[in-house]
Amino acid sequence: MAVSETAVRAPSQARATGLSLISWVLFASSGPLAVAVMAAGWSPAAVTSVRIVLAAVLLVPIVAVLRPQALRFGRADLWLLFAYGLLGVAGVQLLFFVAVARVPVGVAMVLVNAAPALVALWVRVVRGTRLPGLAWAGIGMALGGLALVTQIWQGAGLDRLGVAAGLGAAICSAGYFLLGEHGAGRHDSFGLTTAGLAIGAVMVAAVVPPWTLPAGLLTDAAVLGGLRAPVWLVLLVLAVAGTVLPYLTGLRALRDLPAVLASVLALVEPLVAAGLAWLLLGQAIGLRQLAGAAILLTGAVLVQLTRPETAPVQMQGPPS
Numbered sequence: 001m002a003v004s005e006t007a008v009r010a011p012s013q014a015r016a017t018g019l020s021l022i023s024w025v026l027f028a029s030s031g032p033l034a035v036a037v038m039a040a041g042w043s044p045a046a047v048t049s050v051r052i053v054l055a056a057v058l059l060v061p062i063v064a065v066l067r068p069q070a071l072r073f074g075r076a077d078l079w080l081l082f083a084y085g086l087l088g089v090a091g092v093q094l095l096f097f098v099a100v101a102r103v104p105v106g107v108a109m110v111l112v113n114a115a116p117a118l119v120a121l122w123v124r125v126v127r128g129t130r131l132p133g134l135a136w137a138g139i140g141m142a143l144g145g146l147a148l149v150t151q152i153w154q155g156a157g158l159d160r161l162g163v164a165a166g167l168g169a170a171i172c173s174a175g176y177f178l179l180g181e182h183g184a185g186r187h188d189s190f191g192l193t194t195a196g197l198a199i200g201a202v203m204v205a206a207v208v209p210p211w212t213l214p215a216g217l218l219t220d221a222a223v224l225g226g227l228r229a230p231v232w233l234v235l236l237v238l239a240v241a242g243t244v245l246p247y248l249t250g251l252r253a254l255r256d257l258p259a260v261l262a263s264v265l266a267l268v269e270p271l272v273a274a275g276l277a278w279l280l281l282g283q284a285i286g287l288r289q290l291a292g293a294a295i296l297l298t299g300a301v302l303v304q305l306t307r308p309e310t311a312p313v314q315m316q317g318p319p320s
Helices: 002-039 044-066 075-102 105-112 115-125 133-150 160-184 189-207 215-219 231-253 259-265 268-281 287-304
Strands: 221-224 227-230
Touching: 002 044, 002 221, 002 231, 002 259, 002 268, 044 075, 044 189, 044 231, 075 105, 075 160, 075 189, 105 160, 115 133, 115 160, 115 259, 133 259, 133 287, 160 189, 160 231, 160 259, 189 231, 215 231, 221 231, 227 231
Parallel strands: none
Antiparallel strands: 221 227
16 A cells, blocks of 8 residues: 555656746746846846736736636635735745845845755644654755855855845745645645735735836846847746746645655755856856755755655644
């Protein structure tokens, strides 16, 4: 029985791992796109606001027309929708940009990517699930490799508010995985993603209303490598390829992939972002960063070799 169950679970987890990797590659593509828009005169908060609002505006009518049943939620689901939109969409985006505005980007990346450790602690302490030592070793290696990739030692004299924002983004990121895992087995991925983006859009628009931005900013040129494109087109790609698609694929992956494993795969994002920054923005990658990438990937593989016994369908009730 156990052998056949494992045999059935393995292909699903392999497929979910692939979807999760696709999700984080797409999320990573948003970095160079956002940098190009900010170089054209946009603030980080403005890019975040337009990105999420545009993603919601595009996705809501499509799902409402083509998949209306996906948007049917009960009153008991409201806490999940609100929490997912608040933490997984608005909170992680806004707090990360607050962090990068006050501390070096590498430090902010390490802080927000402490999420795998937070997820593992939640699973161990709150759920009472014992994780293999290999999983903890892999998480430690992945975080150490991330520190090398982002060169965290360059952040001497850190701003306290920036550090607090980075840690807050890590908590929101952990919430994205745990809430996504909880909801993925119960709701249509399209419906939950649409609701989360819509709620997140309302929240970021309340902080930075996109309609108050000068219209002229949309027609300025953004430079990506040797290409020049109008800012509105880059924002459209950012909303679709860097927001809607990664949220959809990431949530679908969490149906078959435990949050502990999925959160470690998220550490691939800064690696891909660094590679894209090198290709599109001419930002060099040093030997230490390459070594850190190897360590990070090794740690991620170690975690993937473990099999925590937590599954999305086993969670009951809202997280406390």
